[in-house]
Amino acid sequence: MQMEDTAVKGPRRVPEVVIGCLLSIAALTVGTMLVSATRASEAWGWFSKDASGFFTGLQFLVATAQAVLFIYQLRLIRVSLEDAKVVSAAATRQARVAEDTLTKIERPYVFVYNVSSLKIDQWEYEGETGSTLSVKYSVANYGKLPAVIEHMQVSLSVHDEPLPPTNYDYNHPLAVSAVLVPGEPRNDLYEGLAWDRVTIDPYQGDAADLGGKELFFWVIIRYRGTFSSGHVTRACWRYDERTGQFVEFNGGPEHNSQT
Structure with missing residues (x-):
C-alpha cells in the first residue's frame, strides 16, 4: 500500500x-x-x-x-x-x-460419518449391574493433504439441547495416531454413556428411558494441514426414538459446519 x-x-x-x-x-x-x-x-x-x-x-x-x-x-x-x-x-x-x-x-477435509444406531449394553461387575448407551462412528480425511488432529471433543448427552462435548481421552484412537492421510478412514470409533434407566424387553428389544429429554451425539475436531491451519469440523446428531437411528441436528453452524 x-x-x-x-x-x-x-x-x-x-x-x-x-x-x-x-x-x-x-x-x-x-x-x-x-x-x-x-x-x-x-x-x-x-x-x-x-x-x-x-x-x-x-x-x-x-x-x-x-x-x-x-x-x-x-x-x-x-x-x-x-x-x-x-x-x-x-x-x-x-x-x-x-x-x-x-x-x-490443496488442504485436508475431515468428515465424521457412518454413525451407527443406538446400542444398549448390559454389564455386571463384582455383583453390580448397569447399562451403557453407546454409538460407533467413522472419521476420515477426504482432502488432498494429510490432516493432523490437534484437539477433539466427543460425547453422548441427554438434555433439552446439545451440551458442549468433553475432551477425548488420551487413549482415543485419534489421540494415539493423530495423522489422517488422504482417504484414510478410522472406523468403529466408540463413544458411550452410562445410563441406568433402561427398559429390558427380550421380545421388543431394550429401550432407554430418556425422561422426556433428547439424546445427542456431538463431535468437534480441530485440525491442521501441511500449509494451512485452524480447520474445524463440527457434527451433531439427535437420536430418533421412533427409528432408533441418529439424525442430523439442524441447530446451526455451531453444531454442524466445516471450516
Missing part, C-alpha cells in the same frame, strides 16, 4: 513544479517585453522595429504553447496512472482469488 500511495502522490506534485517554472518564465518574459516597450516610441512599435522585442514576444508565445502542452501531457499521464491502478487492483484481486482457490483445494 505504501508503494501505491507514493506512485499516486508523486505525479500529482510534478504538475505544480512544472507550472510554477512556466509561470516564472512567463513573468520574466513579460517583464522583458515591458522594458522593451518603454524604450519604444510607439505602443507596438517594438514589435516591428525592435528585433529583441520581436523575439521576446515569440518566446512568450512558444512558452505559452509549451505550458499548454505540458498541462495536457500531465493530464494524460494522470489518466494513464489511474487506469494502471485499476488494472493493478484487478490483478491483485485475481491473484488473491487464485491463492484462496488453491488453498481450498
Whole structure:
C-alpha cells in the first residue's frame, strides 16, 4: 500500500513544479517585453522595429504553447496512472482469488460419518449391574493433504439441547495416531454413556428411558494441514426414538459446519 500511495502522490506534485517554472518564465518574459516597450516610441512599435522585442514576444508565445502542452501531457499521464491502478487492483484481486482457490483445494477435509444406531449394553461387575448407551462412528480425511488432529471433543448427552462435548481421552484412537492421510478412514470409533434407566424387553428389544429429554451425539475436531491451519469440523446428531437411528441436528453452524 505504501508503494501505491507514493506512485499516486508523486505525479500529482510534478504538475505544480512544472507550472510554477512556466509561470516564472512567463513573468520574466513579460517583464522583458515591458522594458522593451518603454524604450519604444510607439505602443507596438517594438514589435516591428525592435528585433529583441520581436523575439521576446515569440518566446512568450512558444512558452505559452509549451505550458499548454505540458498541462495536457500531465493530464494524460494522470489518466494513464489511474487506469494502471485499476488494472493493478484487478490483478491483485485475481491473484488473491487464485491463492484462496488453491488453498481450498490443496488442504485436508475431515468428515465424521457412518454413525451407527443406538446400542444398549448390559454389564455386571463384582455383583453390580448397569447399562451403557453407546454409538460407533467413522472419521476420515477426504482432502488432498494429510490432516493432523490437534484437539477433539466427543460425547453422548441427554438434555433439552446439545451440551458442549468433553475432551477425548488420551487413549482415543485419534489421540494415539493423530495423522489422517488422504482417504484414510478410522472406523468403529466408540463413544458411550452410562445410563441406568433402561427398559429390558427380550421380545421388543431394550429401550432407554430418556425422561422426556433428547439424546445427542456431538463431535468437534480441530485440525491442521501441511500449509494451512485452524480447520474445524463440527457434527451433531439427535437420536430418533421412533427409528432408533441418529439424525442430523439442524441447530446451526455451531453444531454442524466445516471450516
